[in-house]
Each structure stands twice: as C-alpha cells, then as structure tokens.
Amino acid sequence: MASASRLVTDKDFQCSTCHCVFTDPVAIPCGHNFCLNCITTHWDTNRLCSCPFCNKTFTDRPLLCVNNLIASVAEKFKEPQQPVISGTGYVPCNLCGANNTTPAIKSCLMCLLSYCATHLEPDQSTPALMRHRLIQPVEDLEGRICKIHHQPLDYVCSNDQNILCYECLDRDHKNHNTVELEVWMKTKLDQLKDSQEKVDELIRQRQEKIIDLQNSIQAGKTNVERARSGSWKAMHASIRYIKRSFAELQEVLDDKQSGVEAHGKGLVKEIKKEIVQLTQKNAELHQLQPNNDCIQFIQSVRNVRIDPPALTKDWDAESIDCDYSKVEEAVNQLQISVMNEALMLCDPELPEMQRFSVEVVFDPETAHHLLSVSEDGKQVQYGQFGLTVPRNPQRDQRWSDEEYDGHDEDCDDD
Numbered sequence: 398m399a400s401a402s403r404l405v406t407d408k409d410f411q412c413s414t415c416h417c418v419f420t421d422p423v424a425i426p427c428g429h430n431f432c433l434n435c436i437t438t439h440w441d442t443n444r445l446c447s448c449p450f451c452n453k454t455f456t457d458r459p460l461l462c463v464n465n466l467i468a469s470v471a472e473k474f475k476e477p478q479q480p481v482i483s484g485t486g487y488v489p490c491n492l493c494g495a496n497n498t499t500p501a502i503k504s505c506l507m508c509l510l511s512y513c514a515t516h517l518e519p520d521q522s523t524p525a526l527m528r529h530r531l532i533q534p535v536e537d538l539e540g541r542i543c544k545i546h547h548q549p550l551d552y553v554c555s556n557d558q559n560i561l562c563y564e565c566l567d568r569d570h571k572n573h574n575t576v577e578l579e580v581w582m583k584t585k586l587d588q589l590k591d592s593q594e595k596v597d598e599l600i601r602q603r604q605e606k607i608i609d610l611q612n613s614i615q616a617g618k619t620n621v622e623r624a625r626s627g628s629w630k631a632m633h634a635s636i637r638y639i640k641r642s643f644a645e646l647q648e649v650l651d652d653k654q655s656g657v658e659a660h661g662k663g664l665v666k667e668i669k670k671e672i673v674q675l676t677q678k679n680a681e682l683h684q685l686q687p688n689n690d691c692i693q694f695i696q697s698v699r700n701v702r703i704d705p706p707a708l709t710k711d712w713d714a715e716s717i718d719c720d721y722s723k724v725e726e727a728v729n730q731l732q733i734s735v736m737n738e739a740l741m742l743c744d745p746e747l748p749e750m751q752r753f754s755v756e757v758v759f760d761p762e763t764a765h766h767l768l769s770v771s772e773d774g775k776q777v778q779y780g781q782f783g784l785t786v787p788r789n790p791q792r793d794q795r796w797s798d799e800e801y802d803g804h805d806e807d808c809d810d811d
Contacts, residue, residue: 407474408539408544410422410467410470410471410474411544412430412431412432412435413429413431413449413450413544413545414431414432414435414436414439414449415432415435415559416544416559416560417432418471418474419431419432419467419468419471420432420433420434420471421433421434421463421468422463422464422467422468422471423436423461423462423463423464424464425448425455425459425461426453426455426459427448427450427451427453429448429450429451430464430467431449433461433463436449436461437461440458446458446459449545449569450545487500487501487534488500488501488504488511488534488535488536489501489511490511490512490513490516491510491511491512492510492512492513492516493513493516499513499515500513500534501513501534502514502517502534503517503520503531503532503533503534504531504532504533504534504535504538505520505529505530505531505538506529506530506531506532506538506541506542506549507528507529507530508520508529509538509539509542510538511534511535511536511538517531530549542562543561543562543564543565545562545564545565546562546563546564546565548562548563548564548565549562550562550578551563551577551578552565552566552575552576552577552578553575553576553577553578553581554566554570554573554574554575555573555574555575555576555581556570556573556574557573560578561575646724646728650721650724657717657718657719660717661717664715664717667710668712671710729778756775757775758773758774758775759774759775759776759777760774761774764777
C-alpha cells in the first residue's frame, strides 16, 4: 500500500477486475481502465462486449492500445514499499480521536470503521445499524469491500482464486465453483496443516536417517578397527602356523630322507654281504674244474656242494621311495587355496565376478609340451608336476624352451 502522504494512491491505479495495479493498462470507450489481459479475457468469455464496471455494451469490439503514461505510473506503485507496522499491536478505534489508545473490538464493513466497546454500542442497539456486518477488527477495511459493487467480499472462486462479493458471484461467476470465504479459509488451513505435518514428517524421517547414517559410520569405524585388530592377530597366527608347519615339514622330510638313506644303506650292505658269499662260492667252484682225471674229479666234488647258495632275498621287489611330488602338489594346492581365500577377502568384487565364472577344461593334447595339465584338466602349470603328456604336433610351440625358462625364473623371483 502507498503511504498516507501521497496525493494519489495505488488504489487509483488498480484494475477493477483483478484488483491489482494495472499491467498494460488500456482504456475502453466508456472511460474505464483495465489490464489488457483482464478486459480481453472478459470479452473472450462473454457473448456481449461490455464494460465489467458500468455494463455499457459496445456494438463493435473496441481496438485496444496500452496507455504508456498510466503504465509508467502504475509501475511506480509496483515497486516494493516499506510496510506500515503498528507499534501498538492492535487496531485502534476510529472514533476515539487522533491520539487514542483504545483498541477496537469490532470493525463494520458498512461504515468502514473500527469501534471500541463504547462506540460499538449504537451498532448493537439501533435497529438500522444492527443490520451492518461486523467482523473482527482489521486495519484495511477497504480491502474487504468489492471495488466494483461495494459489497463485502464473502466468497472465493475456486477457478481463478479471486475474492468475490455476492453480486460478483451472481453476475460474472455463475458457472464457476465458488465457496464461502470462511469455508475456503478453513479448507486451506486444513490443507496447510496437513502439508505442514507431512513436511514435518519428511524432515523427521530425514533427520532420523541422518542419525542412522552417522551411527552406521561410527559403527563402521568401530567394526573396521575390530576387524583390523582381529585380522592382524589371525594373519600373524596363520603366518606363525605356516612357518611352524614349514619347519615341521622340513623335519619330516629330513626324517624321511634319513630313513630312506638308512634303508638304502642297509640294502646295499646286505647286497654286498651276499656278493661276498657269492664270490667265495664262485672261487670254490673254480677250484673244482675238471682235469681229465675222472676219478680224481669225482673224489673232489663228492663232499662239496656245487649248487648256488640258497638266497631268500628277492631284490627285484626292493626299491627306495624317493618321490616327493605329492608333497609339492599338496603345498602348491595350499598356496592356491590361501591365495584364493586372501583374494576373496581383499577384493569385495570377486564374488560378483565369480557369478560369471565358467568351467574351463584344458586339453592336454594341445597344450605346450612344457606345460603340465592335471588329471581333471582344470589346472595347468609349468613344470614336471601334474599330467605330462608326450609331444604332440597340435600343441602350441610358439614359445621356446628358453622363454619358458626365463618365465620360470621370473616366477621364482616373485
């Protein structure tokens, strides 16, 4: 609203249709001014081309042009003004004088005045004045009256959200959805309350989610520290166990090798002993060679056993077990298992990749001659362990043996 010191107020530049300061003001032949869009819409929606203010009808639709002077003045009133704030916090009585401090208890929409309890008495006792419309005290009483019909604004049009008096309702909004102002306000307040409750609930849910996320972050920190401590202990325990197992394996291998060596030396000693016996027997047999004297030969061999000594040992069945390939296979399998478990532990995406894994079976007939394929065809390695098959022309020979040797050295360095 404009200040009271102005000779011309913004009410003088308000459109009687939209009750707002003019936007693109135009004048029609009867002399009344309207917003260009308001009067155009009015004529487009009504059969007769008439003035919304005085109802004068025109035979031909007038040609409209924007009044630049009125438009420029109207724009001044659209500039934001400092609101007038009452320091008393209440509506004063209009009849108590200029310096009154008596608050009004009612405002009259017919008199456009606000009354205190004393000055309200005539409106409550005089029959003619008792017909006036009394409302709760408000400062802007003129804003509660229709600018066209000078009637109280008691209705709201749901179609265009305009506030209407009874005559506006009866004339220009017959086919619109209209409700009483109090009913509309109650409905809007209910909607506002419902929206506020929903917004408050959304805010509460998000605040709870923030607390939940913060608790999850804190719990994650605690869990990762516990996992780090537990994994450190488990890893070191595993390393100590592997080192101890490796030392025990070395002892087992040493003991086995010592047993193999002792067993082999025992066998060698027995064989040498039998060789000595056989050598002695052979010497005895050489002394019994015939010398053309049959009687003498018969006498010499009569008391001597010329049969080979009775040896009970079957040396073809004796052997020494020096094959440690199963030990190496077991250790290699242990290495693969540990590495796979560690990979699954350290790479969270591995289980997802394993969903797309497929079974691969290697063909030993087409493998390089330096590659060893397991019996089930699912493992392959460079070396002498596994299933080694004879050379085959179909195998890939693009890598030379030297390249494989170099690759093996690299693997050993790793």
